[in-house]
Amino acid sequence: MFVHRPLAPTRLYRLNVFTRAILYAVIGVNVIQTVHAKRFESTEESLQQASATSGETLKLTVAANVKKKNVVAAGTLGSRSNLETPYSTETVTAKEIENKQATTIAKLFEGEAGVIATGNTYNLNAYAVSVRGLPLDLVNGYKIDGHPFQMYGVELPLELFEQVQLLKGATGFLYGVGSPGGTINYISKKPTTGQVLSVDAGYSSDRIFSQHIDVGGHVGQDDRYGYRFNAVNEHGEAFNGTDVNRKAASLYLDAQITPRLKVHVNGLYQTRDLKGGITNIAISGAGTYAYSGTSLPSAISGSKNLTAYDQDAYYNSKVWTASTGLDWNINDNWRLDASYSRTYKQIESADETIYLRNAFGDYNVAFRRFYRPTLVFDSAQSHLEGEFNTGWLKHKVVLGVDGQRLTRDLNIGNPALNPSTNTGGQNYVYSPTAIYPSGNLYGDSLSLSYTGTAPRDSFRISNWWTRSAFISDTLSVSDQWSLLLGLRHFDYSNKNYYVAGNIVSSYHKKPLTPTYALLYTPTKNTTFYASYVESLEDGGTVGSTYQNAYATLSPIESKQYEIGVKSEHKDWAVSSALFRIERGTGYANPQNYFVNDGLVRYQGLEANGSYRVTDGLKLLAGGAWIDAEYTKGIASVIGNEPTAVPHFQGNIGFEQNIAYIPGLEVHSTFNYIGQQYVNTTNTLQTKAYNTLSLGGSYKVKVGQQQQLTYRAEINNLLNKNYWVPSTIIGVNGLTAGAPRTLSLNIRYDF
Numbered sequence: 001m002f003v004h005r006p007l008a009p010t011r012l013y014r015l016n017v018f019t020r021a022i023l024y025a026v027i028g029v030n031v032i033q034t035v036h037a038k039r040f041e042s043t044e045e046s047l048q049q050a051s052a053t054s055g056e057t058l059k060l061t062v063a064a065n066v067k068k069k070n071v072v073a074a075g076t077l078g079s080r081s082n083l084e085t086p087y088s089t090e091t092v093t094a095k096e097i098e099n100k101q102a103t104t105i106a107k108l109f110e111g112e113a114g115v116i117a118t119g120n121t122y123n124l125n126a127y128a129v130s131v132r133g134l135p136l137d138l139v140n141g142y143k144i145d146g147h148p149f150q151m152y153g154v155e156l157p158l159e160l161f162e163q164v165q166l167l168k169g170a171t172g173f174l175y176g177v178g179s180p181g182g183t184i185n186y187i188s189k190k191p192t193t194g195q196v197l198s199v200d201a202g203y204s205s206d207r208i209f210s211q212h213i214d215v216g217g218h219v220g221q222d223d224r225y226g227y228r229f230n231a232v233n234e235h236g237e238a239f240n241g242t243d244v245n246r247k248a249a250s251l252y253l254d255a256q257i258t259p260r261l262k263v264h265v266n267g268l269y270q271t272r273d274l275k276g277g278i279t280n281i282a283i284s285g286a287g288t289y290a291y292s293g294t295s296l297p298s299a300i301s302g303s304k305n306l307t308a309y310d311q312d313a314y315y316n317s318k319v320w321t322a323s324t325g326l327d328w329n330i331n332d333n334w335r336l337d338a339s340y341s342r343t344y345k346q347i348e349s350a351d352e353t354i355y356l357r358n359a360f361g362d363y364n365v366a367f368r369r370f371y372r373p374t375l376v377f378d379s380a381q382s383h384l385e386g387e388f389n390t391g392w393l394k395h396k397v398v399l400g401v402d403g404q405r406l407t408r409d410l411n412i413g414n415p416a417l418n419p420s421t422n423t424g425g426q427n428y429v430y431s432p433t434a435i436y437p438s439g440n441l442y443g444d445s446l447s448l449s450y451t452g453t454a455p456r457d458s459f460r461i462s463n464w465w466t467r468s469a470f471i472s473d474t475l476s477v478s479d480q481w482s483l484l485l486g487l488r489h490f491d492y493s494n495k496n497y498y499v500a501g502n503i504v505s506s507y508h509k510k511p512l513t514p515t516y517a518l519l520y521t522p523t524k525n526t527t528f529y530a531s532y533v534e535s536l537e538d539g540g541t542v543g544s545t546y547q548n549a550y551a552t553l554s555p556i557e558s559k560q561y562e563i564g565v566k567s568e569h570k571d572w573a574v575s576s577a578l579f580r581i582e583r584g585t586g587y588a589n590p591q592n593y594f595v596n597d598g599l600v601r602y603q604g605l606e607a608n609g610s611y612r613v614t615d616g617l618k619l620l621a622g623g624a625w626i627d628a629e630y631t632k633g634i635a636s637v638i639g640n641e642p643t644a645v646p647h648f649q650g651n652i653g654f655e656q657n658i659a660y661i662p663g664l665e666v667h668s669t670f671n672y673i674g675q676q677y678v679n680t681t682n683t684l685q686t687k688a689y690n691t692l693s694l695g696g697s698y699k700v701k702v703g704q705q706q707q708l709t710y711r712a713e714i715n716n717l718l719n720k721n722y723w724v725p726s727t728i729i730g731v732n733g734l735t736a737g738a739p740r741t742l743s744l745n746i747r748y749d750f
Contacts (some may be wrong), residue, residue, distance in 0.1 A: 075401070134182075138152045245272075264327075277351075404467075535559075546588060558582060649674060
């Protein structure tokens with residue numbers, strides 16, 4: 001049991017200010033909406049009226065409101081539907097996010113085969129996701145509108161996005177340097193065809209309250225100018241005792257300059273402050289803190305508050321991203337898009353890590369403080385996409401260039417160290433003795449205070465950039481057969497620095513990554529495909545405990561082979577893929593040099609399907625079977641399995657509209673995750689676990705256009721306790737699975 005702390009008066013005052021701002025925005029937009037109501041009764045009527053008035057007006061309106069093809073894989077593939085994409089993909093829409101009340105990436109993909117959330121939403125590894133057994137890359141594994149976003153320590157506000165797209169597998173050719181696990185692309189909410197205005201308020205266990213406003217539409221002559229604004233406020237106490245204070249807002253503006261040219265500018269801002277909570281339960285350590293035994297402690301409830309430095313621990317993040325670009329339909333066959341994005345992220349933390357020592361639950365706790373590590377990410381890209389014929393051969397070509405630059409600043413760390421050899425960021429651990437304070441998972445949490453400090457000065461720790469040029473050509477000999485060929489050339493550089501500014505290590509490489517795919521489409525609803533793609537990821541910097549300390553390793557190459565089928569019909573859909581990924585990996589050799597010439601092989605089968613039994617009942621199911629092992633590396637791990645890879649995971653679920661209660665919908669998902677190793681020596685393994693979620697919504701018409709929607713969601717309905725292997729870089733560890741939580745929401749659409 002833990003004591004609920006009342007919200008401070010200052011927090012209540014901030015809430016009132018934020019709420020008033022939302023109400024003022026609602027009133028202002030409602031006035032605009034009333035003025036324009038008759039012009040936006042329906043898209044069809046607007047187009048008909050424009051057609052009767054002026055042919056040019058009609059062209060402008062169509063260009064502004066035409067619905068683009070659903071792009072599930074951007075990058076070098078251009079605009080493609082799911083059936084045209086020779087890789088496994090999944091898209092979660094804003095409607096699905098709202099229905100499930102998803103505010104975490106774990107909830108977002110709970111029904112997707114091969115995807116596991118390995119973090120806790122209320123600590124620094126909230127972002128952590130594993131796809132096909134591989135954690136997503138921090139630098140290029142996450143995108144916002146196709147531009148990279150460094151996700152470490154951040155969880156993006158899902159309320160601000162209209163889609164979240166998952167592309168599984170190696171994506172080096174498609175997006176650049178990155179892990180072969182896959183890519184998650186967040187698509188910003190854009191201006192709507194008609195006016196939209198909604199407000200909602202929510203509650204989540206234990207005492208978290210939220211408010212959200214969403215407003216958008218078009219204004220100006222011929223509705224040339226579009227806007228979409230979203231704002232979110234969340235505050236309270238989470239199920240594990242962590243205090244949460246989150247504020248986020250986004251704005252998207254576009255303008256139809258000509259019938260074929262549209263420009264846009266958009267931005268996102270979020271502050272997310274967490275007080276209390278622990279970073280990770282680590283099971284690796286040295287000396288006194290090394291783990292002993294060949295089994296893990298029984299899982300504890302995710303609701304247990306393990307915070308020892310209750311008044312001192314915090315994890316605050318601030319992030320903003322802004323971008324601008326143009327979309328030019330040159331003619332009916334050629335299209336050009338160009339865009340630029342800048343992201344800024346700053347984190348300040350004083351956080352706890354628990355070092356688990358044995359199966360009885362004994363641990364030591366370390367307290368570390370970091371002042372404002374800062375990251376700036378610039379990205380520019382330009383794609384030219386077009387179609388043409390050479391005799392009987394049809395071509396769909398995408399070519400372009402892009403460039404990225406990432407800089408990181410870190411606090412100096414221990415000033416007693418030599419600045420010419422200190423890479424900064426040294427941990428500050430407070431303890432009255434040389435031993436970290438000790439406790440037990442099943443006992444009361446410790447009650448400690450922190451009296452240490454750390455310098456606020458910072459320095460440039462790394463400078464990373466890459467430039468690339470690419471081309472892909474999809475050749476079609478008929479409506480059924482097509483061949484995709486692609487090649488990307490990189491110019492890749494990485495420099496790491498000491499506190500004094502001297503270079504620790506650097507490298508400069510110019511690799512090539514190809515892709516090939518064969519697609520067979522026997523009908524317009526079904527595609528069979530076979531694809532090959534390569535991926536490059538940063539080799540990283542060697543740690544201080546090895547003979548080649550601070551050396552920068554060359555990029556790691558990975559290869560993926562995939563055979564799959566996708567079929568989409570009115571009442572049923574299925575997708576399945578057989579894959580094999582060969583990923584380079586690093587290890588320490590007998591001479592204690594860390595090298596990256598190891599290899600891990602992942603191979604498996606995944607499938608997802610849905611079937612509409614009746615007009616009101618839809619069944620869903622999915623599963624993934626993965627076999628992974630080290631095939632090259634140090635002798636002690638050859639044949640072993642990598643960490644955090646279950647042999648099987650599966651899910652079943654349903655969506656049901658209740659016919660005798662119009663507007664009522666219920667849904668449920670049952671998930672099963674198999675056993676997973678926590679260390680590469682394969683001596684420690686988590687138990688298999690399952691979770692059940694249940695939710696529903698009830699929609700009520702209010703007047704002619706307004707609608708009121710009530711939603712409820714219960715996660716981990718049976719309140720199971722379970723361990724999830726953590727994928728924090730360089731640490732073997734655990735996260736306690738989230739307990740049973742209740743979420744409620746009420747939304748009003750004007």
